[in-house]
Amino acid sequence: MPQLLDTELRQAVEDAAAHLYVWSLKDIPQDLRDALAAAAERETSEPGRRVLSTILRNVEVADDAENLVCQDTGIAVYTCRVGEHFPLHPARIYEALREGTARATLEHPLRSNAVHTLTRENTGPNVGHRLPIVHWEFVDGWDGLDVKCVPKGSGSESMSFLKMCTPAEGVKGIKQFVLESVVGAGGRPCPPGIVGVGIGGSADYAMYLAKEAIARPIGTRNPDPHVAALEDELFGLLNETGIGPMGLGGDVTVLNCHVEHADTHMTLNPVAVNYQCWAARRATAHVAADGGVEFDREA
Numbered sequence: 591m592p593q594l595l596d597t598e599l600r601q602a603v604e605d606a607a608a609h610l611y612v613w614s615l616k617d618i619p620q621d622l623r624d625a626l627a628a629a630a631e632r633e634t635s636e637p638g639r640r641v642l643s644t645i646l647r648n649v650e651v652a653d654d655a656e657n658l659v660c661q662d663t664g665i666a667v668y669t670c671r672v673g674e675h676f677p678l679h680p681a682r683i684y685e686a687l688r689e690g691t692a693r694a695t696l697e698h699p700l701r702s703n704a705v706h707t708l709t710r711e712n713t714g715p716n717v718g719h720r721l722p723i724v725h726w727e728f729v730d731g732w733d734g735l736d737v738k739c740v741p742k743g744s745g746s747e748s749m750s751f752l753k754m755c756t757p758a759e760g761v762k763g764i765k766q767f768v769l770e771s772v773v774g775a776g777g778r779p780c781p782p783g784i785v786g787v788g789i790g791g792s793a794d795y796a797m798y799l800a801k802e803a804i805a806r807p808i809g810t811r812n813p814d815p816h817v818a819a820l821e822d823e824l825f826g827l828l829n830e831t832g833i834g835p836m837g838l839g840g841d842v843t844v845l846n847c848h849v850e851h852a853d854t855h856m857t858l859n860p861v862a863v864n865y866q867c868w869a870a871r872r873a874t875a876h877v878a879a880d881g882g883v884e885f886d887r888e889a
């Protein structure tokens with residue numbers, strides 16, 4: 591197969607990004623639909639049941655009308671896994687994601703949320719200085735590109751917390767901080783959603799890990815058995831808080847709890863919490879070196 595020109599491959603990535611942003615906002619993954627339906631089954635409080643039934647109806651209406659599941663189009667966040675042999679430089683990939691985000695916003699059209707942090711003036715169609723946000727991973731010996739889009743609503747993103755625990759506080763300190771954070775957040779992050787926890791690394795990396803945790807399919811478990819046991823324990827504890835759907839009280843406060851970890855300095859014990867609301871939107875595009883694109887709602 592002849593080598594694609596940079597411009598053609600760049601265009602394929604831009605088109606993929608434009609589609610991903612809109613699609614992720616409209617068509618939520620099956621694991622999320624299943625988790626919401628299971629939550630509605632197990633919720634026993636009357637207000638909680640009403641909230642969950644309204645959420646399920648909201649998803650149905652969005653499907654029927656091919657419209658957004660929530661008005662908040664969020665901040666566009668992408669994670670790119672770039673193969674060592676993918677024939678487009680990351681600088682061009684970033685350009686393509688930025689253009690794709692702007693095009694999706696103008697063409698759909700979507701609400702544009704991007705503002706200058708100090709002046710609060712709109713900076714463009716969901717783009718601006720360092721927007722969209724792109725995280726990078728590089729994969730040895732591969733020639734593909736995976737782009738995952740996780741638009742993050744402000745209600746849940748505002749419920750992000752970081753604590754530099756001491757090593758002496760240990761796992762107990764981590765659990766206590768996660769519980770305090772979720773209880774303090776109450777109904778504000780539109781529960782029930784996914785609680786992402788990042789532990790270890792440094793302050794910034796712990797928060798990055800918490801964001802990575804919320805982007806996993808619901809209920810998946812960390813391959814490290816110690817971390818997976820912590821996920822199970824936190825999931826149980828968080829649902830004993832009684833906060834319930836939208837904070838109105840009930841059995842289902844979270845759909846799950848995911849934890850990602852990194853090794854850390856011997857005198858550090860960072861823990862970050864990032865809440866993802868019930869509208870836990872995510873969608874992925876697999877881009878091949880020849881410009882072929884496959885979309886994947888479940889990754």
Ligand code: SF4
Pocket residue numbers: 660661662664742743744745746747779780867868869
């Ligand atoms: S937190 Fe989520 S569900 Fe709530 S308004 Fe924002 S995007 Fe919508």
